[in-house]
Amino acid sequence: MTGAGAPVAALCAVATGLRLRGAGGRLSATLVPGGIDQLGGRSEVIVGRIGGPPGRRLEIESVQTYGRRLAIKFRGIDDPNAAEALVGLDLLLPEDGLAALPEGSFYVHELVGMRARTRDGRDLGTVRRVDDTGAAAPLLVVAPRPDAPEAEELLVPAAQSICVAIDRDTRTITVDPPEGLLENA
Numbered sequence: 001m002t003g004a005g006a007p008v009a010a011l012c013a014v015a016t017g018l019r020l021r022g023a024g025g026r027l028s029a030t031l032v033p034g035g036i037d038q039l040g041g042r043s044e045v046i047v048g049r050i051g052g053p054p055g056r057r058l059e060i061e062s063v064q065t066y067g068r069r070l071a072i073k074f075r076g077i078d079d080p081n082a083a084e085a086l087v088g089l090d091l092l093l094p095e096d097g098l099a100a101l102p103e104g105s106f107y108v109h110e111l112v113g114m115r116a117r118t119r120d121g122r123d124l125g126t127v128r129r130v131d132d133t134g135a136a137a138p139l140l141v142v143a144p145r146p147d148a149p150e151a152e153e154l155l156v157p158a159a160q161s162i163c164v165a166i167d168r169d170t171r172t173i174t175v176d177p178p179e180g181l182l183e184n185a
Contacts, residue, residue, distance in 0.1 A: 012098070012109040013050055014038040015070055015091040020084065025077040029091055031068050032108050032132075038093055039063045039070065046092040047074075055092055068132075106166055108138075114171045116142045116156060119164070124154055124175065124182070131155075137162075140173070156181065 015029035039045060039060065048055020059075040072091070077083050098107065108130045116124040128143040137159040144151035156162060156175055165174035 010095045011046060011048075011050060011055070011092040012095050012107065013090040014045075014093050014098075018047070018086050018089050018091070020080055020087060021071055023080060024073070025079050025083040026071055026073045027077075027083055027086060028069055028071050030132075031065070031070060038099055039065075039072070039091070042093075047086055047089050048092055049090055050092065055089075104160075106168075110168065111140065111158070111166070111173070114166070114173050116140065116154070116173045116175055118182075119174055119176050124156075125151075127173065128153065130158065154182070 013032055015031050018027045018029045020026075021028040040063075042060060044057055044059050046055035046057050058077070061073040061075045063070060063072045074086075077086070095109070101107065111127050111130055114127050116127060118124065123145055125142045125144045127140050129141045131139045131141055133139055137157045140154075140156040140158050140163070142154040142156055144153065156177070162175060162177065162181075163173050164176045166172075167174075
């Protein structure tokens, strides 16, 4: 029950970049990096942007997943003209309603904002975003520390062999960088 003063669950993107997919109002989108299909068994989703104006809650008529892509049809969106208004938006769900991940797995939205540090405690900066390059592991884009404004963003592969520990409580990622990764840091 949601009433006045009730906390509103934070939203996170589960698929991004809605695009037209043929006739009949069908759309396609890309699952977030490292994401899993969160839409199976759901009857509705919020279409919008994180940090943007309030999204639009739409009823799912059908959804199919093909690897990292999905095709979706919303009830009442029956032609390309109606679907055009949704192009470029994302599929959002409340964080507290996401499917549980296996032990040691993390959602992208959990990693953004975490501090990246080396094993010896050297502060590398804050994870600004996670980029999916199609490689085996997505890249953590680490913004430089405020006291090092001349430094460039670091691109750290989110592989278990490099990101050796992720701590939700302290919001830190411990990095064991391979030779050359931190040359410009």
